[in-house]
Amino acid sequence: MNTVPTTSAEENYLKAIFKIAEKEPGAVLTNALAAEMGTSAASATDMLKRLSEKQLVVYEKYRGVTLSETGNRIATDLIRKHRLWEVFLVDKLGFAWDEVHEFAEQLEHIQGENLAERLDDFLGHPRFDPHGDPIPDAQGHWLRRAQVRLSTLTPGQRGIVTGVDDHSSTFLQYLNELSLGLGAELELLERTAYDQSTKIRIRTRESVLSEKVCQNLFVRII
Amino acid sequence: MNTVPTTSAEENYLKAIFKIAEKEPGAVLTNALAAEMGTSAASATDMLKRLSEKQLVVYEKYRGVTLSETGNRIATDLIRKHRLWEVFLVDKLGFAWDEVHEFAEQLEHIQGENLAERLDDFLGHPRFDPHGDPIPDAQGHWLRRAQVRLSTLTPGQRGIVTGVDDHSSTFLQYLNELSLGLGAELELLERTAYDQSTKIRIRTRESVLSEKVCQNLFVRII
DNA sequence: AAATATTTTTAGCCTAACCTAAAAATAAAA
DNA sequence: TTTTATTTTTAGGTTAGGCTAAAAATATTT
Numbered sequence: 199m200n201t202v203p204t205t206s207a208e209e210n211y212l213k214a215i216f217k218i219a220e221k222e223p224g225a226v227l228t229n230a231l232a233a234e235m236g237t238s239a240a241s242a243t244d245m246l247k248r249l250s251e252k253q254l255v256v257y258e259k260y261r262g263v264t265l266s267e268t269g270n271r272i273a274t275d276l277i278r279k280h281r282l283w284e285v286f287l288v289d290k291l292g293f294a295w296d297e298v299h300e301f302a303e304q305l306e307h308i309q310g311e312n313l314a315e316r317l318d319d320f321l322g323h324p325r326f327d328p329h330g331d332p333i334p335d336a337q338g339h340w341l342r343r344a345q346v347r348l349s350t351l352t353p354g355q356r357g358i359v360t361g362v363d364d365h366s367s368t369f370l371q372y373l374n375e376l377s378l379g380l381g382a383e384l385e386l387l388e389r390t391a392y393d394q395s396t397k398i399r400i401r402t403r404e405s406v407l408s409e410k411v412c413q414n415l416f417v418r419i420i
Numbered sequence: 421m422n423t424v425p426t427t428s429a430e431e432n433y434l435k436a437i438f439k440i441a442e443k444e445p446g447a448v449l450t451n452a453l454a455a456e457m458g459t460s461a462a463s464a465t466d467m468l469k470r471l472s473e474k475q476l477v478v479y480e481k482y483r484g485v486t487l488s489e490t491g492n493r494i495a496t497d498l499i500r501k502h503r504l505w506e507v508f509l510v511d512k513l514g515f516a517w518d519e520v521h522e523f524a525e526q527l528e529h530i531q532g533e534n535l536a537e538r539l540d541d542f543l544g545h546p547r548f549d550p551h552g553d554p555i556p557d558a559q560g561h562w563l564r565r566a567q568v569r570l571s572t573l574t575p576g577q578r579g580i581v582t583g584v585d586d587h588s589s590t591f592l593q594y595l596n597e598l599s600l601g602l603g604a605e606l607e608l609l610e611r612t613a614y615d616q617s618t619k620i621r622i623r624t625r626e627s628v629l630s631e632k633v634c635q636n637l638f639v640r641i642i
Numbered sequence: 643a644a645a646t647a648t649t650t651t652t653a654g655c656c657t658a659a660c661c662t663a664a665a666a667a668t669a670a671a672a
Numbered sequence: 673t674t675t676t677a678t679t680t681t682t683a684g685g686t687t688a689g690g691c692t693a694a695a696a697a698t699a700t701t702t
Contacts, residue, residue: 207659228680241660243681248658260667260680291538301532308526316513429689450650463690465651470688482650482697 201268202252206307209276211235211245212254215265216273225262274338275314280306281327282317288328289321295328295379296370329370330361330380330416346419348386349394349412356385357417364414376405378415423490424474428529431498433457433467434476437487438495447484496560497536502528503549504539510550511543517550517601518592551592552583552602552638568641570608571616571634578607579639586636598627600637 204212214234218226232242250257254269265273283305287298315336318324325341326332332341345360359382362369373379377400387397387404394409407415426434436456440448454464472479476491487495505527509520537558540546547563548554554563567582581604584591595601599622609619609626616631629637 205658229678237659238661239680240662240682244659291535291542293538301530301535304530304532305527308523310523310526313513313523316515320513427688451648459689460691461650462652462692466689 202254202272204252204254204272208245208249208252208254209272209307211242211249212265212269212273213276215255215263216270216277219264225258225264227262231263271338274334276306278334278336278338279308279314279317281331281333282314282321282324284327284329285321285324285333286317289324294370294374296367296374298328299365299367326361328380329365330359344418345416347413348384348396348398348407348415348417349409351386351417351419353386353388355419356383357419358383359415360418361416362414363416369411369414372411373415376400376407377403383420384417424476424494426474426476426494430467430471430474430476431494431529433464433471434487434491434495435498437477437485438492438499441486447480447486449484453485493560496556498528500556500558500560501530501536501539503553503555504536504543504546506549506551507543507546507555508539511546516592516596518589518596520550521587521589548583550602551587552581566640567638569635570606570618570620570629570637570639571631573608573639573641575608575610577641578605579641580605581637582640583638584636585638591633591636594633595637598622598629599625605642606639 211231214231215226218230218234222230228239228242228246231246232239235242246255246257246263249255249263249269253266254272255263255265257263280302283302284298287293287301288295293301318336324333330345332343334340343360346357347363348357351357359378359380361380362373378384382400385399387399389396394412396407396409396412398405398407433453436453437448440452440456444452450461450464450468453468454461457464468477468479468485471477471485471491475488476494477485478488479485502524505524506520509515509523510517515523540558546555552567554565556562565582568579569585570579573579581600581602583602584595600606604622607621609621611618616634618629618631618634620627620629
């Protein structure tokens with residue numbers, strides 16, 4: 199399957215490049231990559247040379263980096279495995295959605311024939327992970343979904359929570375307290391012009407969300 | 421839980437020391453350890469110094485090494501995780517017993533709060549892995565079982581396959597061909613004095629096993 | 643007990659993945 | 673277009689975990 203053997207460190211860099219390029223299309227700059235990896239620019243440059251030699255990225259000095267076909271495939275497989283494992287941890291082992299990221303960061307690097315496919319079968323081919331992020335299929339194809347940020351809704355509109363942009367456990371735990379997990383149905387009651395804070399209703403309960411929360415919550419309008 | 425942070429490499433050495441000491445009680449010698457790890461004696465010495473500094477082993481130059489209390493606990497936890505993951509791979513993902521070792525070698529190093537316990541719950545607290553090896557409990561306690569090598573049975577005796585001593589996939593696959601998986605019931609029909617080869621019956625099928633096979637198969641006499 | 647063989651350790655080197663500090667390239671401002 | 677600021681790369685160093693070859697310790701023969 200994988201044409202080139204890769205280390206976990208290399209894989210993490212590929213994933214980081216993928217992630218940055220996803221939000222900000224075009225070449226990924228060294229500093230952005232270093233920041234994403236929590237490392238120094240010098241270390242990132244170092245790794246980019248290695249990845250470039252292995253043909254996993256296309257790297258031009260001072261100009262940034264993009265994933266090669268192979269690099270893109272490896273990154274996609276990693277994300278697939280990461281999200282499948284998250285489904286496993288939540289659906290089968292009973293962890294909460296804010297507890298699984300670190301485990302999945304490790305599990306995604308487990309190598310071996312057919313593991314992802316067997317896991318996918320076992321889990322019933324889930325198409326989204328516990329945070330609402332899409333899981334690419336075995337061919338690396340993505341599903342795009344009709345969802346918008348809660349911040350784009352206007353008073354009177356209703357929506358169902360489909361995902362989060364911020365995956366931090368503090369944010370996820372805050373959502374738990376608000377009963378704003380995946381699938382929660384809400385109605386936007388009013389938005390304050392001053393700071394864009396937003397009053398919503400979930401079942402019978404009303405809550406006020408900051409602009410930041412609304413920007414990090416994805417909903418499907420109903 | 422773990423008092424000392426450990427790398428995968430360190431953990432593998434601890435496991436190797438445990439494994440050797442299990443068969444050959446007493447201090448483990450550098451060469452034996454290096455052989456088990458598939459590395460050089462120099463590298464083993466190197467690692468023993470590191471492990472000794474971390475107080476995971478008691479190491480005396482030229483005299484061999486034993487696990488400290490902590491080291492023993494880490495090794496036991498690793499074996500527990502290894503075997504639990506093997507159960508998962510076979511029972512839940514549908515892998516064959518000869519396919520799971522390499523996966524489990526990786527999975528056993530996954531770190532994190534409660535993972536083993538949740539997995540154990542999910543699997544229904546299995547006490548033996550797919551090869552019949554006992555799984556220590558969360559406190560690190562082992563279950564010992566009344567089993568003997570098939571080579572110790574005499575004609576007329578019957579037994580149920582409970583485990584293997586050789587875990588190689590070639591051996592396991594050979595057992596598959598003979599329908600000699602865990603739980604198989606057999607009767608010893610006759611043993612040739614010349615080379616100790618043994619004729620057995622499984623259901624209606626008769627097979628002849630070499631001495632080597634009989635020495636690597638554990639059975640419970642019935 | 644001395645000589646020889648074996649085992650273990652030390653010494654010195656390598657690579658991956660990090661680091662800091664300095665140099666070089668590019669971008670922005672004057 | 674210089675000068676200044678920012679970004680990126682290079683240079684040189686560290687650590688973990690390997691290696692080989694040589695030295696030292698232990699064990700075995702003679």
